[in-house]
Amino acid sequence: MMPNASRQVVLDEVKLERYRAILASTAIFRGCSAAAIDDLAHRLQVRTRPAETIIVAQDEPGDSMFVIAAGRVKVALFGENGRELTLSELKPGDFFGEMSLLDNRPRSANVVAIDDATLLVLTREAFVAHLKGHPQTAINLLSEMTRRLRRADETIANLALHDVESRLVRTLERLAKEDGEQTDGGLLLRKRPTQQDLANMVGSCRETISRTFTSMIKRGLLVPRGRALVLTRALLDRRAAVPA
Ligand code: CMP
Numbered sequence: 302m303m304p305n306a307s308r309q310v311v312l313d314e315v316k317l318e319r320y321r322a323i324l325a326s327t328a329i330f331r332g333c334s335a336a337a338i339d340d341l342a343h344r345l346q347v348r349t350r351p352a353e354t355i356i357v358a359q360d361e362p363g364d365s366m367f368v369i370a371a372g373r374v375k376v377a378l379f380g381e382n383g384r385e386l387t388l389s390e391l392k393p394g395d396f397f398g399e400m401s402l403l404d405n406r407p408r409s410a411n412v413v414a415i416d417d418a419t420l421l422v423l424t425r426e427a428f429v430a431h432l433k434g435h436p437q438t439a440i441n442l443l444s445e446m447t448r449r450l451r452r453a454d455e456t457i458a459n460l461a462l463h464d465v466e467s468r469l470v471r472t473l474e475r476l477a478k479e480d481g482e483q484t485d486g487g488l489l490l491r492k493r494p495t496q497q498d499l500a501n502m503v504g505s506c507r508e509t510i511s512r513t514f515t516s517m518i519k520r521g522l523l524v525p526r527g528r529a530l531v532l533t534r535a536l537l538d539r540r541a542a543v544p545a
Pocket residue numbers: 357363376388389396397398399400401402407408409410411412449453
């Protein structure tokens with residue numbers, strides 16, 4: 302039988318190989334050499350968080366960033382009366398926590414585990430040292446932060462310029478494009494989020510979303526199909542006629 306110390310070495314190597322694979326498949330580390338990925342893999346820590354727990358709390362100090370190895374998380378702002386605005390949903394391979402790490406200011410938002418999550422944690426020291434030696438990572442990071450700023454601009458415009466029905470349609474259309482398919486009846490969203498989740502995404506409350514849904518179903522603009530939902534051609538044509 303293998304002695305304990307040798308078994309531990311093998312286990313550590315299996316884990317390291319897994320971390321390397323996750324880091325190598327992460328968009329910000331695209332283009333990094335195997336040596337650079339190996340160096341990062343040796344510097345990270347692994348943390349697990351159960352579903353529905355807060356991983357990063359808004360306004361708290363932070364000096365580490367996270368790469369998601371497993372599970373989904375959401376970036377959210379909490380308002381008074383228990384209201385929540387979901388800014389983004391992140392999946393394995395995505396990262397968060399880079400803002401406090403880069404500007405030394407408190408966390409800009411809450412990050413909450415949707416599923417049980419496994420996270421690879423990099424300290425400021427490790428990430429900044431890596432950035433200094435790898436300009437491609439800095440470019441990848443800027444590119445992703447730019448994409449997030451564009452999305453945030455869209456969210457601001459949505460909240461300021463559109464009513465709840467229009468915001469709901471835009472959100473459903475975006476979700477259906479990410480996880481759906483074109484059918485004869487229209488665009489099929491495979492897994493409709495709960496009305497509370499939709500309310501959080503569009504900056505409204507569950508009751509208003511419920512009323513809006515009922516009205517749109519009655520008008521034949523949305524057709525529920527079990528957990529799925531069809532955004533009809535009539536709805537999409539009407540939406541296409543409205544400027545973004
Ligand atoms: P940080 O401010 O350190 O902690 C909260 C994290 O949420 C933040 O870093 C980003 O990684 C992430 N975050 C904040 N705002 C957005 C946004 N609008 N879209 C996506 N992610 C965000």
